[in-house]
Amino acid sequence: MTAHATGSDTTGGRRSAAAALRYRVVDTGYLLGWTIVRKLPEGAARMIFTRLADHTWRRRGRGVRQLEKNLSRVLGKDAVDDEVRRLSKEAMRSYLRYWMEAFRLPEFSRDRIVSDMRITGHEELFAILESGRGAVAALPHMGNYEQAGAWMVHMGQPITTVVERLEPESLFKRFTAFREALGFEILAHTGSEGTVFARLARRLREGRMVCLVADRDLTERGIEVEFFGRPARMPPGPAALAVQTGAALLPVTLWYEGRHWGVRVHEEIPVPDQGDKRSKIQAMTQQLAHVYEKGIAAHPQDWHMLQRVWVEDL
Incomplete structure (x- = not known):
């Protein structure tokens, strides 16, 4: 996208110029994160990101306001009150901790990534993979899923995972390089050769693991589910892959425990015996939403959802 410098720009040209500038600023910010933040003493980085979280929370931009609407529904409230505001402040600190750790993760030793993990339920996952059967790990935007993948x-x-194609392209390439350096196979949500679904299905048939963040639909073709008592949309991909390939569908929830990372691998969601393909995907996605409800309700401050999920917001 090219910025125009003349005074005769159309409105579209001015928008393009503003977008190009915004993209450069964002890209530069992430570049600084991966080159400077990762080298800072951890205590200093933590303090900086905590202050940044509090500053962002006080400004109450669109993302923070949506976060508070989402947390209100988690708590069963009809409006934002003081309890929701306190929780949203904790959630912003948790969210910025995720980014601080993402920038610094390439510096973390194998011993730290392994020893600081507090995980349960993974034995079933490992047994499935060792049997030669593929597994779909479906997780919400909780805790630090980059660290969980590195573990x-x-x-x-x-693991193979899918990432949203970001703008500018240079930023997308930075994220891809970061995750590939952790050992992930990365597929772009759009723009990949062939269909992403077919490539994921191939990996599952090979007995491998696919990790998908699955609590927000990006396509406007999501499955409508009941989520904290209200209709919401979630992506059909995890359940559809399980139905198509016979792979196991395993929900995963994540949170922080002090300086440690908490993860629970939940029991497999089986493919229903009855119904057509669409109804099976619907039923499995609804079960996935119910597992997310329990995990988020237990650790609402670690659900980093600053976007719209519920149908009434869409």
Whole structure:
């Protein structure tokens, strides 16, 4: 996208110029994160990101306001009150901790990634993979899923995941390089050769693990589910892959425990015996939403959802 410098720009030209500038600023910010933040003493980085979180929370931009609407529904409230505001402040600190750790993760030793993990339920996942059957790990935007993926790689289980194609392209390439350096196989949500679904299905049939963040629909073709008592949309991909390939669908929830990372791998959601393909995907996605409800309700401050999920907001 090219910025125009003349005074005769159309409105579209001015928008393009503003977008190009915004993209450069964002790209530069992430570049600084991966080159400077990762080298700072951890205590200093943590203090900086905590202050940044509090500053962002006080400004109450669109993302923070949406976060508070989302947390209100988690708590069963009809409006934002003082309890929701306190929780949203904690959630912003958790969210910025995720980014601080993402920038610094390439510096973390294998020993730290492994020893600071507090995980339960992974035995079933490992048994499935060792049997030669593929597995879909479906997670919400909680805790630090980059670290969880790095833990899996260190445990000898390579993963394939899908990322949203970001703008500018240079930023997307930085994120792809970051995750590939952790040992992930990365597929772009759009723009990949062939269909992403077909490539994921191939990996599952090979007995591998696919990790998908699955609590927000990006396509406007999501499955409508009941989520905290209200209709919401979630992507059909995880359930559809399980139905198509016979892979196991395993929900995963994540949170922080002090300086440690908490993860629970939940029991497999089986493919229903009855119904057509669409109804099976619907039923499995609804079960996935119910598992997310329990995980988010237990650790609402670690659900980093600053976007719209519920149908009434869409």
